[in-house]
Amino acid sequence: MSDLLRSSRMGWRACVAFAAVVAALSACSGGVPTYAPDYERPSRELTPTFEGAPVLPPPDLTDDGPGSLVRVEPVSGNASFDNSNSTAVRIVYRSTSGAAGTPTEVSGLVAVPPGQPPAGGWPVVSFGHEMIGVQPKCAPSLVGDFLGYAGQMTTFLNRGYVVVLSDFQGLGIEGQPHSVVDSAALGNNMIDAARAARRVLPSAGTRWAAFGVGEGGLAAWAAAERAPTYGAGLEMVGSVAVSPYADLTPLVDAAAAGTLAPGEQSRLYMLALQSLANTSPGFDLDAYRTGLATERWATVTDCAPRNPNEALRLLTEIPRDDFRPRDAGATDDLRRRLGDAAVPTGPPAPGSVPVLVIYGTDDAVVPAAGIDRAVVRACAEGDPVEVMRRIGDSKPVNDQVIGSALSWLLARFDGQQLGDVCVGAT
Incomplete structure (x- = not known):
């Protein structure tokens, strides 16, 4: 992976958010261990780098369906993992697509803490990353610093x-379409990632939780919804969905009215459209773009543009009218397609998993109105949902959010019952 590609990816808002999350997580946890300047670090050629980092057993590569491993590769030289005495591997594992339900292969990272596992095995946290792009090269695991996620993972490690x-x-992984709104595929990927972690480390337990932001928030919510039926063999204790893409239909209304916010909200709209073009038969992308939107589409939807600042300028200069749907029929069709992709997808199954939904009312990218609708539907269906609705907040993640999420997840792993189901739902 070239330095250019790494730096280009860091140009978008999502990468700025990653850095904020890392800082917030470190503040909540006390940060990763620090050492005096004269600390003599062991040679980087040693494996593991630090004495005490766990040595993983040979991975179980048995092919028995979703969650089984295809490939495992060691990760070395990452400061966050090294400083926490953790061991990490890049994996390819089997999962299931959304609508078609066909077998797929998905890549990712697994990191293991030092020490002895508790009774019942290590609990597992499955992370869902923010929207980056829809191209194969946009995977966090392909970038040397993993777009800052190693720091977040270390807090939980x-x-x-x-x-x-x-x-x-x-x-x-080439040859498989990516969609930022395919809740079924995203949820399956989160569940199967937890299964895959147990194949990497047999001492990982069956109890797990999900945490995600934006696209990852949709994945975390979808995983909780799908766990009772798709997650057999695991016990999902809870899910935290931060600013989730739970219902993006308000973006359609904004585009039709010419009020879509320039910048990252426009890019979210564009990537939602590109996702539908990649995965939804009969979808006409050109019914939703004209002029500069069409001309600059490839550049501003690229997760690694050659010049990120220039790409951002090109994005913000696109006139709002260039995003208007062609006609009322196109508007209705897009609203229907994004509505079909929204969570919750139906009544809760027996054994429903609790979800904490965290979002700001003034988020400039993810429309709060859509999350409001999703929460109201979930509560009407009887889903076990808690809500942290931050009035006037425009940022998806801050110290308060991370602290609340960590405490809430710990309570779920401890078996505590929800105290404020649907309080704060509008």
């Missing part, structure tokens, strides 16, 4: 969790 980060279907 230091608390005694095995952590797995899925790239999601179509990112990291």
